[in-house]
Amino acid sequence: MTKLSKKLFGGIELTWPKLLIASVLAGVFTAAMAIIPQLHYTSFNTITTTLEVWILFGIIIIMNSKSNIDSALKCFVFFLISQPLIYLIQVPFSSLGWGLFVYYKYWFIGTVLCLPMGFIGYYIKKNKWWGYLILLPMIVLTGYSYYTYFSYFLFYIPRYILICLFCACAMIFYPAALFSDKKIGTVGAVIGCAGVAVLTVLCLLNPPIYNTEIMSDNDEHRFDDTYSVYLADDKYGDVSIVYIDSIEEYMVHADFKRAGKTVLTLESPSGEKKEYDLAIERDTYEVRER
Numbered sequence: 001m002t003k004l005s006k007k008l009f010g011g012i013e014l015t016w017p018k019l020l021i022a023s024v025l026a027g028v029f030t031a032a033m034a035i036i037p038q039l040h041y042t043s044f045n046t047i048t049t050t051l052e053v054w055i056l057f058g059i060i061i062i063m064n065s066k067s068n069i070d071s072a073l074k075c076f077v078f079f080l081i082s083q084p085l086i087y088l089i090q091v092p093f094s095s096l097g098w099g100l101f102v103y104y105k106y107w108f109i110g111t112v113l114c115l116p117m118g119f120i121g122y123y124i125k126k127n128k129w130w131g132y133l134i135l136l137p138m139i140v141l142t143g144y145s146y147y148t149y150f151s152y153f154l155f156y157i158p159r160y161i162l163i164c165l166f167c168a169c170a171m172i173f174y175p176a177a178l179f180s181d182k183k184i185g186t187v188g189a190v191i192g193c194a195g196v197a198v199l200t201v202l203c204l205l206n207p208p209i210y211n212t213e214i215m216s217d218n219d220e221h222r223f224d225d226t227y228s229v230y231l232a233d234d235k236y237g238d239v240s241i242v243y244i245d246s247i248e249e250y251m252v253h254a255d256f257k258r259a260g261k262t263v264l265t266l267e268s269p270s271g272e273k274k275e276y277d278l279a280i281e282r283d284t285y286e287v288r289e290r
Helices: 003-006 016-035 044-049 052-063 067-091 095-127 129-156 161-178 182-205
Strands: 210-216 227-230 237-246 249-256 258-269 273-280 285-290
Touching: 003 044, 003 161, 003 210, 016 052, 016 067, 044 129, 044 161, 052 067, 052 095, 052 129, 052 161, 067 237, 095 129, 161 182, 161 227, 182 258, 210 258, 210 273, 210 285, 227 237, 237 285
Parallel strands: none
Antiparallel strands: 210 249, 227 258, 237 249, 258 273, 273 285
16 A cells, blocks of 8 residues: 555544535535536536545545544535535526525435445444445445446547546555455455456447437428438438438437537438538537538
8 A cells, every 4th residue: 555545544634624624625626617617528527426536535534534423424524515515606607596406405315324324434444354345335336437437438538538547446446545454455456457347348338329319300401301411520420311200300310429529411312412510419419500
């Protein structure tokens, strides 16, 4: 275990003032990641929606606490302050305003669960085999984040690479950093490596595809199945004209494989073309006629 990991996971004098300052800083930082538009769809924005970085914060608190009660209370207070602060800071910048707090209820449930998790998690410090079983759910949750964001990485290359590396390293190195018993640390690291390998293969075998209809036959865009449609660069995916029986309209269907910007072209049987600028994200898109 390196000097840094020893310091981080047991070498900090975690007083209540330090914990309160850390909770405020974590809340302010996370809110900033949510507010800055340029950070959306990047590794930096993931802290606003998923647990992997917050799991690290929780582990740091647990490993630097002095008792089960101390661990439970400090985990609870850290999240009780940081999470609502994230939403409070965002209120002036969000179209939802105070309505943004509707999403806080899920984090509040997690905050309450910090009491038993912090209490039980303290037993990791006993350096026993069953301590790894206590840590394992946190590794599994981090693995779920890895699977999610590696899939995002394949869609957004090279974005999301930092959070993928963070999750992979956490799955492998948490056991080695938290357990001084080398056998526990080694076995845990091997299990983490196997988990990363399996999840990576699953993502590669099932690359992300964003299926959607992006344009309908209407007064603004007239077309039918005699038209052809294509992208300037087919690395972004495939497009085709389909007929939707339920609405009795022709639509342009897209199977997007990568995020980015390209040009969509509609071509009539006579060779007349209309071009559209197309911006693709993982779960949304924007089409504008040139």
